[in-house]
Amino acid sequence: MAAISASSTSRRILLTLFTSKNCSLCDEAKESIGRVGKKIKFDLEQKDIYAPENQEWFRKYKFDIPVLHLNHQFLFQHRIKEETLEGTLKKYLETGIIES
Numbered sequence: 001m002a003a004i005s006a007s008s009t010s011r012r013i014l015l016t017l018f019t020s021k022n023c024s025l026c027d028e029a030k031e032s033i034g035r036v037g038k039k040i041k042f043d044l045e046q047k048d049i050y051a052p053e054n055q056e057w058f059r060k061y062k063f064d065i066p067v068l069h070l071n072h073q074f075l076f077q078h079r080i081k082e083e084t085l086e087g088t089l090k091k092y093l094e095t096g097i098i099e100s
Helices: 024-037 052-061 082-095
Strands: 014-019 043-048 067-070 073-077
Touching: 014 024, 014 052, 024 043, 024 082, 043 052, 067 082, 073 082
Parallel strands: 014 043
Antiparallel strands: 014 067, 067 073
16 A cells, blocks of 8 residues: 655644653554554654653643644544544545544
């Protein structure tokens, strides 16, 4: 199956993963995101909520990581299922609609 490229549409995909070290759910999320990345092209930014520059995100997500945003909009938290993420990104590429 060929990868779907965001450049083939006018829609850019930026995923932001709010994470931390020693977080097994975060490790699982990274693996799921990586597998989806083999099918759909996107940019991935990771933010460690414990980093000093991310205090705002720590206050917001300290009990909820991993958290995933799509183009700065909340998408998922806790468990990030590969199939659900792939479906959400495909829908966004086709329609521009972000649904979590």
